[in-house]
Amino acid sequence: MYDLLLTITKMSTLLHILTSVPLYLACLTIVLRNRNTAPFNSPFFLIYLAHGFIDLVNFFDYVIEYDLPFWGYFPSLYEPFGQPNWFGKIIDFVVWSTGFIQYWIIVLVAANRYTAVCWPLRYRKIWSQRNVYFAIAICFIMPTLMCVPVWWNNVMYIEYIGFENKTMIYGPFIEVAAYDSQ
Numbered sequence: 001m002y003d004l005l006l007t008i009t010k011m012s013t014l015l016h017i018l019t020s021v022p023l024y025l026a027c028l029t030i031v032l033r034n035r036n037t038a039p040f041n042s043p044f045f046l047i048y049l050a051h052g053f054i055d056l057v058n059f060f061d062y063v064i065e066y067d068l069p070f071w072g073y074f075p076s077l078y079e080p081f082g083q084p085n086w087f088g089k090i091i092d093f094v095v096w097s098t099g100f101i102q103y104w105i106i107v108l109v110a111a112n113r114y115t116a117v118c119w120p121l122r123y124r125k126i127w128s129q130r131n132v133y134f135a136i137a138i139c140f141i142m143p144t145l146m147c148v149p150v151w152w153n154n155v156m157y158i159e160y161i162g163f164e165n166k167t168m169i170y171g172p173f174i175e176v177a178a179y180d181s182q
Helices: 002-033 043-071 086-118 129-146 148-152
Strands: 155-161 167-174
Touching (some): 002 043, 043 086, 043 129, 086 129, 086 148, 086 155
Antiparallel strands (some): 155 167
16 A cells, blocks of 8 residues: 555656646746747746746755655665754755745735736836846845754654555654753
């Protein structure tokens, strides 16, 4: 039963990677190559490029942080088990920061679309290229700074005997002093 569930998760992730990632990359490439022609030269598509980049980074980071250890691939990356791990700390920081960057970029997309619908005559003034680059920079810098405290977490992975007596790797776990029994 475990092998069936594991195969289903691997196949669904592989299907997702093989369909959505190439399509996403194709869309981003089309926008990037045509960024100097209408409609791709609008502020919306500049925000779309930033959003697409961070989406892909977050997606692959999630696969590295959660899926690969769960499936048992590259276990040496997640060692030593049960102890703080620098690889886990780096990956955890990237997951948190890219997740928050996604939230901020989504708010930026919403503000951009709101302005286009409600204030169409002011749209180009509000969303000048300078303002868009500034807003995107804020969307990347602020969440990254908010996630700096993640570096002080002790992030670790554990190895355990799971379903049907299979050895599994799970994580990341964060040591929290409030829960420490010592």
